[in-house]
Amino acid sequence: MFESRFQNFTDPSDPSSGAERLAALRAELKRQGVDGFLVPRADAHQNECVPPSEERLAWLTGFTGSAGFAVVLADRAAIFVDGRYTVQAREQVDVEAFTPVNSGQTSPQDWLRENAPGLKIGFDAWLHTADAVERLRKAGITLVALDDNPIDQIWTDRPLPPTAAVREHDARFAGESAEGKIARVQEAVRKAGADSLLLTDPHAIAWLFNIRGGDVDHTPLPLAWSLVPASGRPSLLVTARKLTNLLRDHLSEIADIGEPDNLESELEALGRRGRTVLIDGSATAERLRQTLEHAGAVVKQGTDPIQKLKAVKNPVEMAGAREAHRRDGVAMARFLFWFDTEATRGIDEITAAQALETFRRETGQLRDVSFPTISAAGPNAALPHYRVTRTTNRAIDAGLFLIDSGAQYLDGTTDITRTIAVGETTTDMRDRYTRVLKGHIAIATARFPRGTSGAQLDPFARRALWDVGADFDHGTGHGVGSYLSVHEGPQRISKLGHVALEPGMILSNEPGYYREGAFGIRIENLLLVREAEMPNAERPMLDFETLTLAPIDTRPIARELMTAEEIGWLDAYHRRVVAEIGPLLNEETRDWLERVCAPVGAA
Ligand SMILES: [Mn+2]
Numbered sequence: 309m310f311e312s313r314f315q316n317f318t319d320p321s322d323p324s325s326g327a328e329r330l331a332a333l334r335a336e337l338k339r340q341g342v343d344g345f346l347v348p349r350a351d352a353h354q355n356e357c358v359p360p361s362e363e364r365l366a367w368l369t370g371f372t373g374s375a376g377f378a379v380v381l382a383d384r385a386a387i388f389v390d391g392r393y394t395v396q397a398r399e400q401v402d403v404e405a406f407t408p409v410n411s412g413q414t415s416p417q418d419w420l421r422e423n424a425p426g427l428k429i430g431f432d433a434w435l436h437t438a439d440a441v442e443r444l445r446k447a448g449i450t451l452v453a454l455d456d457n458p459i460d461q462i463w464t465d466r467p468l469p470p471t472a473a474v475r476e477h478d479a480r481f482a483g484e485s486a487e488g489k490i491a492r493v494q495e496a497v498r499k500a501g502a503d504s505l506l507l508t509d510p511h512a513i514a515w516l517f518n519i520r521g522g523d524v525d526h527t528p529l530p531l532a533w534s535l536v537p538a539s540g541r542p543s544l545l546v547t548a549r550k551l552t553n554l555l556r557d558h559l560s561e562i563a564d565i566g567e568p569d570n571l572e573s574e575l576e577a578l579g580r581r582g583r584t585v586l587i588d589g590s591a592t593a594e595r596l597r598q599t600l601e602h603a604g605a606v607v608k609q610g611t612d613p614i615q616k617l618k619a620v621k622n623p624v625e626m627a628g629a630r631e632a633h634r635r636d637g638v639a640m641a642r643f644l645f646w647f648d649t650e651a652t653r654g655i656d657e658i659t660a661a662q663a664l665e666t667f668r669r670e671t672g673q674l675r676d677v678s679f680p681t682i683s684a685a686g687p688n689a690a691l692p693h694y695r696v697t698r699t700t701n702r703a704i705d706a707g708l709f710l711i712d713s714g715a716q717y718l719d720g721t722t723d724i725t726r727t728i729a730v731g732e733t734t735t736d737m738r739d740r741y742t743r744v745l746k747g748h749i750a751i752a753t754a755r756f757p758r759g760t761s762g763a764q765l766d767p768f769a770r771r772a773l774w775d776v777g778a779d780f781d782h783g784t785g786h787g788v789g790s791y792l793s794v795h796e797g798p799q800r801i802s803k804l805g806h807v808a809l810e811p812g813m814i815l816s817n818e819p820g821y822y823r824e825g826a827f828g829i830r831i832e833n834l835l836l837v838r839e840a841e842m843p844n845a846e847r848p849m850l851d852f853e854t855l856t857l858a859p860i861d862t863r864p865i866a867r868e869l870m871t872a873e874e875i876g877w878l879d880a881y882h883r884r885v886v887a888e889i890g891p892l893l894n895e896e897t898r899d900w901l902e903r904v905c906a907p908v909g910a911a
Pocket residue numbers: 723724786816818832
């Protein structure tokens with residue numbers, strides 16, 4: 309009945325080939341004359357999603373999480389993962405071959421200092437940022453850049469690099485011409501005192517030139533490079549076969565189009581003329597920094613100015629986000645109605661994920677899911693980054709069911725989590741559910757002076773949990789792109805979110821609670837920062853417009869824990885959901901929506 313086009317539920321790997329591949333790698337390292345090798349989970353663009361041809365860490369170790377790092381020495385090897393992935397690493401990796409290490413406790417450089425004093429450690433300078441290499445060198449590690457990545461020498465069936473078609477991102481979605489954006493970026497380059505800006509982040513390039521691609525899963529990125537001079541024409545280096553003649557002609561009006569392989573010769577040309585080139589050392593490959601430096605360029609390290617420009621949505625993007633969320637709200641309402649009807653008839657996590665994707669596809673506008681759906685029943689929901697596979701798939705039975713999902717539409721990217729009561733819930737579940745909801749409402753209703761950072765707001769989401777000695781181990785919110793990545797910076801609501809929130813930024817609001825081995829809760833809406841309407845305010849104030857429109861389950865609410873103001877917010881939110889989504893539903897679904905959105909106050 310339901311199918312998935314944009315996600316699969318296969319078990320990605322098995323640990324069995326780890327030892328054999330590790331032995332082959334060690335032989336190759338010996339041939340290249342180094343004592344060890346670093347294997348990051350990264351490509352030359354430092355993407356969160358990498359194409360299959362860049363999945364070297366997964367190929368070598370079996371580990372498929374979005375962040376990880378392996379160090380291979382002649383007699384030992386370790387895989388470093390953060391707290392989110394310790395369980396997954398033990399399941400996916402041959403722990404006899406690779407010792408799992410919690411990177412929150414021991415960094416690769418600490419481990420190397422301890423286990424590899426004085427050894428020559430090889431690395432691929434395309435895959436490590438300039439900043440990361442500097443940290444390792446400062447820690448006293450002897451690094452040797454290898455021109456031929458040793459893994460590529462032994463990975464015989466390595467997939468080819470992706471060549472997905474690049475498309476123009478239409479002005480009616482982008483809201484600003486590429487020319488206008490280029491002029492704004494050039495101004496920032498001049499302000500930074502640089503002659504040229506090197507762009508290696510495909511998100512920035514997609515935004516700047518109003519193009520989108522399909523080189524990685526779930527984010528419409530074109531893998532490409534770009535150089536933006538302080539004045540004159542930028543260059544855009546993208547594989548020719550990704551462009552139609554029409555798009556090439558169009559882009560040629562604003563940029564010099566070339567092949568990605570030309571990047572280093574362009575950098576060398578800048579170096580020969582002694583130019584100052586701005587790079588973001590936290591995102592630019594060490595290889596490119598070296599190339600610039602060796603060619604005689606002045607390398608200026610700073611932050612990529614596009615991050616901030618891209619984060620602040622223009623009025624067209626804001627209107628698009630609202631439209632995308634109404635459309636997504638229709639799919640969510642249809643899904644939640646279906647779930648309420650079917651949940652007691654024996655469905656499982658995969659069926660739920662497929663059903664939701666199907667309802668989204670039936671909007672006729674779905675380009676992709678914005679990440680693999682987290683469809684998690686019972687104890688699986690206690691893993692915040694759970695991904696369902698055929699092996700882990702659980703039947704949905706009494707308790708709490710968590711579903712975190714999102715969509716890519718041309719006019720906007722969505723990300724929503726709902727936690728749904730199935731049959732009976734325990735007092736304990738209802739208590740924690742209500743505290744998570746209180747945290748969600750505290751963020752949604754926050755008013756704050758201009759200049760306030762996400763770090764300052766983050767505790768709002770936690771207070772009701774802190775009251776009972778509980779907490780959750782992830783940030784409260786991340787930035788979201790406009791038909792781009794579902795995770796974008798620089799703004800975020802977390803302990804580390806030191807960037808001031810600005811009108812036009814989109815953020816998620818997703819407090820949670822996780823009880824290992826038992827259940828998990830998260831309630832997530834996307835928010836748009838705006839100027840607050842406070843006529844008597846003594847300073848410029850900001851607040852949030854909630855973009856996401858879907859019912860929040862009221863059944864697991866412990867009403868006695870809620871204040872009148874909190875109930876007032878929830879009832880008003882539900883009135884808005886009914887008013888905006890109701891007219892777009894068939895009668896049966898609309899009746900259901902009105903029922904589940906009934907005021908809690910009147911219960
Ligand atoms: Mn999210």
